[in-house]
Amino acid sequence: MTPSEITRLINTAHRNAKRKRRAKRWGRLAREIVFNGILLLGAFLSAFPFYWMFILATQNTNQIFSWPPQFTPGESLVTNYQTMLSIIPFWRNFANSLFVGITHTALALLFCSMGGYAFAMYRFPGRDWLFALLLATMMVPWIAGIVPWFILISKWLQWINRYEALIIPGAASAFGIFWMRQYVQESIPSELLDAARIDGCPEFLIFFRIVAPLLMPAFAALGIMIFINNWNAFLGPLLVMQDKSMYTLPVALALLRQDPRRGFDAGVLMLGTAMATLPMLIVFLAATRRFMAGLTLGALKG
Amino acid sequence: MGQVSATNILSPASLRRTTLWREIRRNWVAYVYISPFFILFGIFGAFPILYSFILSFQQWNGISPAQWVGFDNYFRLFQDRLFWLAMWNTVFIGVIAHIPILGGAMVLAFIINSAAVRFKHFYRSAYFLPVVTSPVAVSLIFSTLYGVRFGLINWTLVTLGLPPIDWWGGNGEWIKPAIIILFIWRWLGWNMIIYLAGLQGINPELYEVAAIDGANLRQIFFHITLPLLQPIILFTLVLSTVGAMTIFDEPYLLVGATGGTNNAGLTIAMYLYDRGFRFAHLGYASAMAYVVSAVIVFVSVLNIRFFGRSRTEA
Numbered sequence: 220m221t222p223s224e225i226t227r228l229i230n231t232a233h234r235n236a237k238r239k240r241r242a243k244r245w246g247r248l249a250r251e252i253v254f255n256g257i258l259l260l261g262a263f264l265s266a267f268p269f270y271w272m273f274i275l276a277t278q279n280t281n282q283i284f285s286w287p288p289q290f291t292p293g294e295s296l297v298t299n300y301q302t303m304l305s306i307i308p309f310w311r312n313f314a315n316s317l318f319v320g321i322t323h324t325a326l327a328l329l330f331c332s333m334g335g336y337a338f339a340m341y342r343f344p345g346r347d348w349l350f351a352l353l354l355a356t357m358m359v360p361w362i363a364g365i366v367p368w369f370i371l372i373s374k375w376l377q378w379i380n381r382y383e384a385l386i387i388p389g390a391a392s393a394f395g396i397f398w399m400r401q402y403v404q405e406s407i408p409s410e411l412l413d414a415a416r417i418d419g420c421p422e423f424l425i426f427f428r429i430v431a432p433l434l435m436p437a438f439a440a441l442g443i444m445i446f447i448n449n450w451n452a453f454l455g456p457l458l459v460m461q462d463k464s465m466y467t468l469p470v471a472l473a474l475l476r477q478d479p480r481r482g483f484d485a486g487v488l489m490l491g492t493a494m495a496t497l498p499m500l501i502v503f504l505a506a507t508r509r510f511m512a513g514l515t516l517g518a519l520k521g
Numbered sequence: 522m523g524q525v526s527a528t529n530i531l532s533p534a535s536l537r538r539t540t541l542w543r544e545i546r547r548n549w550v551a552y553v554y555i556s557p558f559f560i561l562f563g564i565f566g567a568f569p570i571l572y573s574f575i576l577s578f579q580q581w582n583g584i585s586p587a588q589w590v591g592f593d594n595y596f597r598l599f600q601d602r603l604f605w606l607a608m609w610n611t612v613f614i615g616v617i618a619h620i621p622i623l624g625g626a627m628v629l630a631f632i633i634n635s636a637a638v639r640f641k642h643f644y645r646s647a648y649f650l651p652v653v654t655s656p657v658a659v660s661l662i663f664s665t666l667y668g669v670r671f672g673l674i675n676w677t678l679v680t681l682g683l684p685p686i687d688w689w690g691g692n693g694e695w696i697k698p699a700i701i702i703l704f705i706w707r708w709l710g711w712n713m714i715i716y717l718a719g720l721q722g723i724n725p726e727l728y729e730v731a732a733i734d735g736a737n738l739r740q741i742f743f744h745i746t747l748p749l750l751q752p753i754i755l756f757t758l759v760l761s762t763v764g765a766m767t768i769f770d771e772p773y774l775l776v777g778a779t780g781g782t783n784n785a786g787l788t789i790a791m792y793l794y795d796r797g798f799r800f801a802h803l804g805y806a807s808a809m810a811y812v813v814s815a816v817i818v819f820v821s822v823l824n825i826r827f828f829g830r831s832r833t834e835a
Contacts, residue, residue: 364569
């Protein structure tokens with residue numbers, strides 16, 4: 220091989236490598252465009268119905284039925300609001316949802332953190348067996364006992380049209396206890412409890428004095444999940460709340476759709492829906508990171 | 522001698538019993554702490570489920586005395602055309618909706634997790650918006666989108682030169698697609714977030730090694746990502762089964778309690794609600810609840826046996 224041949228070979232090799240690199244860069248750019256295009260389209264489809272909800276809430280029936288549809292806000296917000304209030308006591312329903320949501324969440328956080336802490340920190344006889352039982356209850360679909368559940372609530376406890384029916388039954392969820400157990404196991408060292416015992420803290424109060432303050436991030440994450448679930452619940456309140464003034468928001472909205480006195484008024488309906496949805500959207504957007512972290516902690520260890 | 526008498530008193534069995542008792546007393550705090558769950562589950566979970574079983578052999582309207590009818594409710598159930606229709610509707614909606622939900626969620630999670638995408642946080646939030654919205658609100662929003670004469674979807678179709686869709690009329694053939702589209706929209710994001718969390722738990726070195734070995738994107742996805750995500754896929758499958766088999770809110774709000782034209786949107790949970798709470802056929806509804814629950818548990822066990830096997834070990 221002569222030296223000139225060698226330089227030629229080296230040069231072609233260089234050129235090929237360059238071409239390959241350029242092709243690779245173009246390939247990566249194309250992939251980036253395709254990927255982001257798909258994601259943007261999906262994000263648009265996810266978010267657009269919410270925009271549409273807010274737009275329709277401001278339009279009257281004429282505007283809604285106009286062709287082509289109007290994509291900008293109308294002027295009927297106030298009229299829609301007044302019509303809505305003539306059909307359902309919206310703010311009363313709102314207050315019901317808020318009260319039930321807050322009390323239920325507070326109670327659930329107490330029970331779930333106590334249970335999760337006990338399963339994580341104590342080695343007591345029957346623990347593993349009881350924990351397996353708790354996990355097994357998660358597999359049972361709610362539909363299995365729904366009929367006697369209603370008999371129990373309505374006949375024996377006399378909880379029809381009472382807040383207790385929506386606050387108490389689900390207050391100690393298996394999922395919540397499981398979730399809290401994961402959290403406590405990962406974040407609370409058992410030396411901390413020993414130190415508290417040596418300092419003379421009564422066993423029963425260790426949780427409340429020492430552990431609970433350390434669980435604040437967990438309370439926030441699990442609390443958001445529980446609250447949103449409670450706020451969105453439909454079948455339970457539909458069965459239990461039979462008086463308009465006791466309806467929670469989802470049940471009131473369903474009534475707004477089925478109101479027999481009027482036709483289907485999408486503007487009024489969307490205004491109610493928007494006002495019921497907005498608080499949850501705000502809560503979620505303000506605490507997305509917390510919420511996601513909480514959700515995935517439960518899923519990944521599951 | 523004293524030692525002998527001591528062992529007589531504390532025979533191994535009684536010794537075990539006393540230490541067990543001592544252990545229980547020493548840990549009384551733990552039992553108190555876990556008691557709320559077991560008390561509440563006993564009252565509002567276990568008791569209704571057991572009582573439902575008894576009720577399924579009775580005929581009762583909630584007022585007059587209950588009558589013992591044996592397996593009558595079950596025999597009638599299996600001859601009930603609406604029951605089979607509702608079962609078919611539910612399974613059809615569940616299966617058809619979950620193919621794009623789980624498949625799409627996996628693909629989207631893979632895409633978001635890839636290095637080529639920025640603003641990951643934005644996308645996660647956007648895709649999760651439908652999940653935090655109540656099923657009632659979602660159904661109402663979609664009922665306006667589906668509007669036959671004013672709905673945005675029909676407007677889009679007509680603008681593109683296609684015929685508009687009569688969502689609720691005809692033979693009811695568009696009712697199930699309407700429910701399925703809504704279901705996909707609502708649940709894709711949730712599954713995507715779960716898969717994404719699983720993907721982020723995969724050691725990135727594995728991808729690097731695969732890339733050095735010359736594996737392409739498709740090979741990486743099928744030979745590294747999917748097998749490692751198997752437990753998480755199982756988790757979403759089990760939850761999806763329960764969710765799909767008990768779907769109630771969305772069809773109830775879209776097409777009403779009877780499921781619309783030809784009962785095309787009647788799901789099993791709606792039919793149970795209809796028999797149990799509108800017509801107070803409490804025994805009949807209980808029998809239905811037991812059959813549905815048996816199906817759910819059966820499918821979940823199938824899922825676990827089929828997908829729970831670790832392929833990496835085999």
